[in-house]
Amino acid sequence: MNIAFWNLDKKDLSDQLVQLTNEKSIDILCLAEVTDGVATDFIRKINIFHPKTKYSFVASAKNKVRIISRLTASSFIDKSDSYKSNRLSAHLLKLPNIIELNLVCVHFHAKNYWSEDAQALECATLSKAIGKVEISSGCHNTIVIGDFNMNPFEKGMVSAIGLHAIPDLELALSGKKGRQIDNTDYPYFYNPMWNFFGDHLMPFGTYFYHSPDNLSYVWHVFDQVLLRPNLKNNLANDYIEIVTKIGGDSLVDAKKRPDAKKYSDHLPIILKLKI
Amino acid sequence: MESSTNIWGKLQFEDPHEKTVADYLNSQLNFIREQTKDELFAELDVSDGVMDFEKPIAVGLNRLFVVAPKLGNFRRQILTIVEGIHGDRYPVDMVCHVNEMRFNRVAESELLLKISEIIGSSDVQRSIVNLFNQSKQIP
Numbered sequence: 001m002n003i004a005f006w007n008l009d010k011k012d013l014s015d016q017l018v019q020l021t022n023e024k025s026i027d028i029l030c031l032a033e034v035t036d037g038v039a040t041d042f043i044r045k046i047n048i049f050h051p052k053t054k055y056s057f058v059a060s061a062k063n064k065v066r067i068i069s070r071l072t073a074s075s076f077i078d079k080s081d082s083y084k085s086n087r088l089s090a091h092l093l094k095l096p097n098i099i100e101l102n103l104v105c106v107h108f109h110a111k112n113y114w115s116e117d118a119q120a121l122e123c124a125t126l127s128k129a130i131g132k133v134e135i136s137s138g139c140h141n142t143i144v145i146g147d148f149n150m151n152p153f154e155k156g157m158v159s160a161i162g163l164h165a166i167p168d169l170e171l172a173l174s175g176k177k178g179r180q181i182d183n184t185d186y187p188y189f190y191n192p193m194w195n196f197f198g199d200h201l202m203p204f205g206t207y208f209y210h211s212p213d214n215l216s217y218v219w220h221v222f223d224q225v226l227l228r229p230n231l232k233n234n235l236a237n238d239y240i241e242i243v244t245k246i247g248g249d250s251l252v253d254a255k256k257r258p259d260a261k262k263y264s265d266h267l268p269i270i271l272k273l274k275i
Numbered sequence: 276m277e278s279s280t281n282i283w284g285k286l287q288f289e290d291p292h293e294k295t296v297a298d299y300l301n302s303q304l305n306f307i308r309e310q311t312k313d314e315l316f317a318e319l320d321v322s323d324g325v326m327d328f329e330k331p332i333a334v335g336l337n338r339l340f341v342v343a344p345k346l347g348n349f350r351r352q353i354l355t356i357v358e359g360i361h362g363d364r365y366p367v368d369m370v371c372h373v374n375e376m377r378f379n380r381v382a383e384s385e386l387l388l389k390i391s392e393i394i395g396s397s398d399v400q401r402s403i404v405n406l407f408n409q410s411k412q413i414p
Contacts, residue, residue, distance in 0.1 A: 001349070022322035025338060025352065052318060053348045075347035095347040097409035248325045248333060275349070 001275050004243075005105070005223060006268035007032040007147045013263060014042040019247045021046055021055070024270055028069045029055075030089075032107040032147050033264075039066050060089040065105040065146060071095070076103075079136055083129035090130075092137035099234070099275050100139045104130055106146030116154055123156030123163050130163075131187075141234075144189065144226040145271060151220055152194045160186035165226045167194035172229035189226035192240050196221050203244050206267045208257040225271045236272040243268040293383045296337045296356045296367060297321050300390075307341065307403075314410040315403070318342050318350060326360060334359045343406050345413040351406060354393050374398040 004026045006017075010033050021029060031039060039057070047054045050070060058067035062080040064087045069076070071093070079090040079102065090104045106126070109119055134140050148157065156162040160181055166172055169190045178187035196205060197219070205219035225240060244252050244267060251267055253259040258267050297319060304317040320338040325331045335358035340350040352372040358364050366380040371393045378389045393399060 019322070022320055023324050023336065025320060025340075027350075049320070049322075050318075052316065053342060053350070070348060072344075072347045095349045096345075096413050098346050098349050245325065245327075247323055248331070 001027045001273045003028045003030070003103070003143070003145060003271045003273070004268055005030040005032070005145045005147070005225075007107070007223065007264060007266040008034045008038065009260065009264040009266065010035065011264055012038050012041075014038050014045060016246050016249070016251075016263065017042045018045045018049070019249075020243065020268060022049055023246065024241075024243070026270070027071060028058075028067065028093075028103065030105040030145055031066045031068070032064065034066050039068065043068060058091060060091070062086045062089045064107045065089045067091070067103075067105060077137070079133045082132035082136065083126065088126065088129060090133045092133075092139060095275075099141070099273075100137075101141040101143060101231070102130075102133050102137055102139055104133060104142060104144040104146075106144060106148060108146070108148045108150065110149045114149075116150070116156075119150055120154065120156035120159060120162055123150075123159070124161045127161065127163055140187075140228055141231055142189075142228045143231070143271065145224070145269070147223050147266060149222050151217065151222065152191050152224060157191065157224075163189055163226060165189035165191035165224075167191055169229055169232060173232060188229060190229045190232075191224060191226050193221045193224040195240075196242060202256060203242050203252060203258075203267060204256070206242055206258075206269060207265060223266055223269045225269065227271075231273075234273045234275060236274040239272045239274075241270040241272070243270060293365060295364065296335070296358055296386065299386055300337060300339060300356075303390075311407050311410075314343065314345065314407050316342050316344070326357070332360060335364075341403055341406060343410045345410045346406070349406075351402060353399060353402075354390070356390075369393065371396070371399065373402045 002025055043055050053070045055068050055070045058069050058076045060078050060080050075094055077092040079092055087107050093103050094100050150157050157165050164186050166188055172188035172190040177185040205221045206223040207220040210216050210218050251263045258265050300319050308316045318340045322336050324334050324336045326334050337356040339353045342350040354371050356367050356369045358367050360368050365383040368379045370377045376393050381389050
């Protein structure tokens, strides 16, 4: 099962979405910065290719991230009310006899308006909301996917009281309840996105911003997937992909940066589950 | 060039060549529905793609899935057949997603035989039967 996330930067990329969905066999598509018109247009176009199992919106009380899926609508149980902000959509996905998992989609506050510290503090609330989803659904197979507007190494992503997402799957698996700090248990997320830093492999991140001030990371991995470690056995080979090409079209420019003029300033990411 | 010149040339609408992979697979899709009494059906996704070799090659991708409607439309990918990878439509390459079976340079005359070999392999058969049994448990 393939789950994709893409921040569309408010562009009309419905044709590219059709190509992405077909080429990568996407079952669930999570979209940020997408207009209703573009999302509807995409559904109309993709269903020409899928007359039997039609794609449709997944109903949610929150719509900052729109979710579209070819799985039956009744498979998704909305849990979005666990977080008051519009920035989180959460569902218990129940495929009977196949798998149950919580799918949490996030479009977190941008750095233009929120400092790193402010983001980190809000991550404590976000983490609690995810915990509420898990209690309410009775399921701890949780996937969080989205545009976090933070890099994997930032405080909000790593701190125990925040998302507690670490780059070591074996360590994340080692403690059943996660890490205990001062008699409180903090469950881990595994964050595979740490693997995508540096210029060893293309692309060098999911977002490019070269700040003019003293501190610039140049490339960022804002678009991320976090997984509870018990999903380890469900990870397919090469289970994360940052997409740079759709069909014959390159989503990056000659400098290998996201081509924000033609497409989006973010690159799509795909999580591939083996079920 | 004058405006009355036909820029389209003489288009050949009849394909004198062979059937596409999708033609062959589409003719097979209904059999699993009949055999499983609608518990499962087969779905074919056809799309174009680009293979990145030294020189990118435009290819046709044919992906065959088995879908279980009662399991929330969950689908299992069985195989992918790549057209155009060796220049013409045929020969094709095919890869199974349930096990490691892979055939390269399959001629049109061998296509259905090789597909049958993949689908008839014990891993694929077991995978389809499991899906069927899981579906049957749902009222």
